[in-house]
Amino acid sequence: MGKAVVAGVAAGRCSRVSRESYDQLALAMSRAEVEAVLGRADSCSGSLGIATCIWGDDTHIKVGFTADRVMLFTHKEL
Known part of the structure; x- marks a missing residue:
């Protein structure tokens, strides 16, 4: 059961690394x-x-980040 929870957490992280989430980022976000x-x-x-x-x-x-504000963002293979 513990392995299933870890796999679920890892899968959740990966699903957030997407073009859709990248497109939500903006300069100066906290x-x-x-x-x-x-x-x-x-x-x-x-x-x-x-x-x-x-x-x-x-x-x-x-x-x-500079002072906890976005100063740049990039992606690889989205």
């Missing part, structure tokens, strides 16, 4: 607004008020 669209990021890194977060693996959405 990090909370981005997470409302994409869910929690798979990875984030950064320092000094600048962060880069990635949702997905081979197919992914990458968002750059």
Whole structure:
């Protein structure tokens, strides 16, 4: 049963990495607004008020934040 829950969570993450969700992103969105669209990021890194977060693996959405506001966003293979 635990494996099914993990698989469901992973499937939910992947389904949010789509052209439709990418098209909802906009410059100056807050990090909370981005997470409302994409869910929690798979990875984030950064320092000094600048962060880069990635949702997905081979197919992914990458968002750059300055002071928790979107400054850029890109995608790969959507």
